[in-house]
Amino acid sequence: MKxxxxxxxxxxxxxxxxxxxxxxxxxxxxxDEVILKPMKKPGVSIVKITGDKGKLSMIPEKNTASVSVLxxxxxxxxxxxxxxxxxxxxxxxxxxxxxxxSAVAGVFAVNExxxxxxxxxxxxPFALEGERLACGTAHADNAAPSLIGGMILIRSYNxxxxxxxxxxxxxxxxxxxxxxxxxxxDARKMLKKQIPLKDATTQLGNIAGLITGLIKEDFxxxxxxxxxxxxxxxRSILIPGFYDVKTAALDTGALGCSISGSxxxxxxxxxxxxxxxxVGNAMQSVLSNLEINSEIFVSxxxxxxxxxxxD
Amino acid sequence: MKxxxxxxxxxxxxxxxxxxxxxxxxxxxxxDEVILKPMKKPGVSIVKITGDKGKLSMIPEKNTASVSVLxxxxxxxxxxxxxxxxxxxxxxxxxxxxxxxSAVAGVFAVNExxxxxxxxxxxxPFALEGERLACGTAHADNAAPSLIGGMILIRSYNxxxxxxxxxxxxxxxxxxxxxxxxxxxDARKMLKKQIPLKDATTQLGNIAGLITGLIKEDFxxxxxxxxxxxxxxxRSILIPGFYDVKTAALDTGALGCSISGSxxxxxxxxxxxxxxxxVGNAMQSVLSNLEINSEIFVSxxxxxxxxxxxD
Numbered sequence: 001m002k003x004x005x006x007x008x009x010x011x012x013x014x015x016x017x018x019x020x021x022x023x024x025x026x027x028x029x030x031x032d033e034v035i036l037k038p039m040k041k042p043g044v045s046i047v048k049i050t051g052d053k054g055k056l057s058m059i060p061e062k063n064t065a066s067v068s069v070l071x072x073x074x075x076x077x078x079x080x081x082x083x084x085x086x087x088x089x090x091x092x093x094x095x096x097x098x099x100x101x102s103a104v105a106g107v108f109a110v111n112e113x114x115x116x117x118x119x120x121x122x123x124x125p126f127a128l129e130g131e132r133l134a135c136g137t138a139h140a141d142n143a144a145p146s147l148i149g150g151m152i153l154i155r156s157y158n159x160x161x162x163x164x165x166x167x168x169x170x171x172x173x174x175x176x177x178x179x180x181x182x183x184x185x186d187a188r189k190m191l192k193k194q195i196p197l198k199d200a201t202t203q204l205g206n207i208a209g210l211i212t213g214l215i216k217e218d219f220x221x222x223x224x225x226x227x228x229x230x231x232x233x234x235r236s237i238l239i240p241g242f243y244d245v246k247t248a249a250l251d252t253g254a255l256g257c258s259i260s261g262s263x264x265x266x267x268x269x270x271x272x273x274x275x276x277x278x279v280g281n282a283m284q285s286v287l288s289n290l291e292i293n294s295e296i297f298v299s300x301x302x303x304x305x306x307x308x309x310x311d
Numbered sequence: 312m313k314x315x316x317x318x319x320x321x322x323x324x325x326x327x328x329x330x331x332x333x334x335x336x337x338x339x340x341x342x343d344e345v346i347l348k349p350m351k352k353p354g355v356s357i358v359k360i361t362g363d364k365g366k367l368s369m370i371p372e373k374n375t376a377s378v379s380v381l382x383x384x385x386x387x388x389x390x391x392x393x394x395x396x397x398x399x400x401x402x403x404x405x406x407x408x409x410x411x412x413s414a415v416a417g418v419f420a421v422n423e424x425x426x427x428x429x430x431x432x433x434x435x436p437f438a439l440e441g442e443r444l445a446c447g448t449a450h451a452d453n454a455a456p457s458l459i460g461g462m463i464l465i466r467s468y469n470x471x472x473x474x475x476x477x478x479x480x481x482x483x484x485x486x487x488x489x490x491x492x493x494x495x496x497d498a499r500k501m502l503k504k505q506i507p508l509k510d511a512t513t514q515l516g517n518i519a520g521l522i523t524g525l526i527k528e529d530f531x532x533x534x535x536x537x538x539x540x541x542x543x544x545x546r547s548i549l550i551p552g553f554y555d556v557k558t559a560a561l562d563t564g565a566l567g568c569s570i571s572g573s574x575x576x577x578x579x580x581x582x583x584x585x586x587x588x589x590v591g592n593a594m595q596s597v598l599s600n601l602e603i604n605s606e607i608f609v610s611x612x613x614x615x616x617x618x619x620x621x622d
Contacts, residue, residue, distance in 0.1 A: 022516040155520035156513075161535060163523060193508055200511040200541065202467075204518050205333040209466035211522045212474055224472060230511065 009105035012097035018206035026302035030090035039081030051088030064130030065106035095261035097142030103130025149305035172276035187262030226256025320416035323408035329517035337613035341401035350392030362399030375441030376417035406572035408453030414441025460616035498573030537567025
């Protein structure tokens with residue numbers, strides 16, 4: 001067995017406009033890193049966390065990375081001792097799947113460390129245990145794309161049915177993270193439990209259009225389809241200046257723009273890196289005028305999921 | 312100008328399980344035929360209707376075929392006189408887009424007769440005028456596939472955005488028409504105006520899966536995705552024995568089975584003509600036991616839309 005393993009797992013954008021609760025994709029950066037070391041003494045412990053500003057628990061049962069590792073070890077009936085160092089390289093509570101990235105990094109790392117007893121796709125249930133801890137429910141729209149890479153459709157939760165949707169190679173994503181915090185649970189509570197049938201129909205048309213556009217590499221169709229009438233109108237209330245940011249993105253040439261996950265991060269799709277960067281700058285200007293600090297991330301759709309970055 | 316033209320336009324299956332209100336496809340048969348003759352005297356008249364058991368109006372403003380022709384002639388500022396003979400070769404009020412097939416046949420025929428002043432795709436608004444007359448609203452999920460052929464996504468009504476979705480060449484459709492009548496308006500009134508958000512999410516996952524399965528020719532994914540939690544649970548109440556018919560279809564090897572349009576016809580997808588025929592027989596047996604007469608139609612997905620069958 002290796003004496004240690006270091007793994008990176010990517011951040012993710014869930015919901016993807018009209019893909020409320022069923023679609024998510026991974027980006028090349030940001031993401032989280034973990035360093036795992038095998039220990040003689042059984043049990044999982046967190047020895048160090050950096051980049052979390054002291055917000056995350058070091059109790060193994062209360063941290064998403066260690067919970068996913070514990071869940072995995074239990075499944076394979078292993079009492080291997082594991083020491084975890086968690087290096088947060090992305091903002092918490094940002095709507096970028098921070099808890100999912102840590103959970104995926106943890107479970108991917110322990111599986112590699114122990115000689116890969118399971119296939120990558122089989123690791124999802126353990127990452128979801130981390131998500132259950134962080135969000136109260138085991139939503140897969142961050143964990144699945146972080147683990148598998150690419151654009152992921154969660155067709156069904158019961159049974160779990162995960163499908164990778166091809167995406168155009170020239171599709172670039174701009175993410176802007178306004179430095180305000182939104183709790184996923186609060187954003188979820190804002191949603192109405194009943195919605196008008198006509199809104200459901202609009203969303204059905206748009207998701208069908210978006211999926212078709214992605215597979216057929218039809219940028220114009222992607223553009224026409226990126227409208228969310230279910231979550232965005234409600235959740236945008238929690239993000240100051242959201243519609244001005246969105247307008248700036250679209251005016252600068254973005255194909256579409258919506259909330260990442262439950263926010264406050266906002267993402268946009270563009271057809272080149274140059275446009276994606278210009279879109280980021282335009283979005284940041286709007287937030288600056290509102291005296292809100294922000295970070296910009298520009299990336300392709302990540303196609304690999306977690307990777308070993310250093311043994 | 313030709314002295315007459317005869318056109319066939321195909322029947323259609325709208326809704327397509329989870330594709331409620333946004334998806335429809337054409338079948339090779341049944342369908343409707345029209346014979347159009349140019350007349351010296353301006354105005355549109357219906358000279359003969361067969362196959363309707365006397366149910367359709369011969370008043371030009373009250374028949375879908377002539378309404379679409381009138382609407383077209385008005386658009387191109389023509390006062391060409393037209394005589395229409397309508398040959399209904401499919402059941403009325405069956406959920407197979409009977410009014411759309413007549414409207415499409417009419418407008419396609421008049422456009423051909425007048426030397427094709429408009430492209431085929433441009434004829435949809437005139438066919439929709441026929442649908443407005445028949446259904447009260449200009450739903451496009453029958454008229455668009457009847458006109459264009461194939462599997463058609465209506466991504467949006469405002470503006471109208473029609474996209475053809477590729478389908479596997481080995482996809483066969485069984486339609487069974489129980490000889491009971493349901494009014495589209497009644498079936499529509501049964502739907503609730505508000506639906507649970509979780510049902511919308513389920514439907515979103517399934518339509519995304521169905522579209523992906525159709526484009527990628529993934530029969531297993533098509534099978535997993537063909538579930539409708541919005542319309543079928545409500546509208547099936549109007550169709551005696553619906554769930555027994557569906558169970559018989561699935562047990563015989565159909566990929567999926569749901570209501571065609573607003574019913575009472577029921578459709579199923581299969582991966583071969585042989586299975587599709589067996590599925591039809593199994594469905595018919597169930598209805599026979601309930602003493603309901605029925606007709607079976609087995610067909611591929613029609614890829615052509617209306618055709619000139621005789622000049």
